[in-house]
Amino acid sequence: MAAEADGLLKRALVPLLLPEKCYDQIFVHWDLLHVPCLKILLSKALGLGIVAGSLLVKLPQVFKILRAKSAEGLSLQSVMLELVALTGTMVYSITNNFPFSSWGEALFLMFQTITICFLVLHYRGQTVQGVTFLASYALVLLLLLSPLTPLALITLLQASNMPAVVVGRLLQAATNYRNGHTGQLSAITVFLLFAGSLARIFTSIQETGDPLMAGTFVVSSLCNGLIAGQLLFYWNAKAGHGKKEQ
Incomplete structure (x- = not known):
């Protein structure tokens, strides 16, 4: 027995x-x-926990946009740059045969982020452009994952993650500052992304030993921390006029 x-x-x-x-x-x-x-053991368990959590991490953001029927306060450029970073991490990890527990959340976050991209365009009255964007992204992703794409280009895409993350988060931070509120940004999503990127610093070092991956998550943590700090600062600011909610 x-x-x-x-x-x-x-x-x-x-x-x-x-x-x-x-x-x-x-x-x-x-x-x-x-x-x-x-x-x-800790790294594997933490990595799998992050992957499992990523199935839900951006759903509060999606539901908040759908409930408000508005994407006010979200920077489309920031969301698209985040999509670029997620795509780079996912393609780079698949190409280098890294364990799924070290990058799996990028796959699920990619689907949720592209949904947010479409919703932002849709609620701006640009639904046709949104559909075109979805089709174009699918074609680019297939090309990147095909044998036709050289490894040097995949590595360059991963290296571009850091500036993409920094610029994307700074664009969102600037939008928040200009508006005096965080609009339809979901606090749950932002704080989960911050916690996940912090944990990923350890798991990427432990499971991949790749300094490019680890460096990307260090930068991502700093930038996500900035947005999380703004959410706390503007916690009671009401979208539209920046006054305090009672």
Whole structure:
């Protein structure tokens, strides 16, 4: 019975959360303080948690736009630059065969971000442009993931993530400052993105060892922190006239 339970536990953890040697180290030799293996376990669990959370992280933003029937306060350029950064991370990770737990949220955030792009265009009365944008993005993504795209171009796209993230977040910050409020920005989405980018610094170092990936998340954390700070500062500012809600 004990052997059967051990077998079930091993199948559940290896290789999803632990390599076999670490499973043996912790659960066979009972070396519960083996730091390298504990770091792997923490990184894998954290990474999978981020991926799972990313399925919902931008839905509050989508629902807030739909409920208000308005994308007021959202910078379209900022959203599109974020989409560029997510696409770069996803394509770069797939090309380099990084584990899904180290980048999977980029896939789900990409779908949610492109939905927000379309909604912004739709509520600006540019629905046709929105549909054209969706079709064009799909074609570009297929091309990037095809063997026709050289690795050097994929690496350049990933390297462009940092300026894309910085410029995108600064555009949103400038929009917030100019309006005196954060409009239809969702606080839940912004704070979850901030927390996720902080956690990704550790998991990207642990699972990929890629300084380009880690550097991107450091910059992303700083920029997401700026927007989170503005949300707190403008917490009671009412869209339209910047007065305080009672």
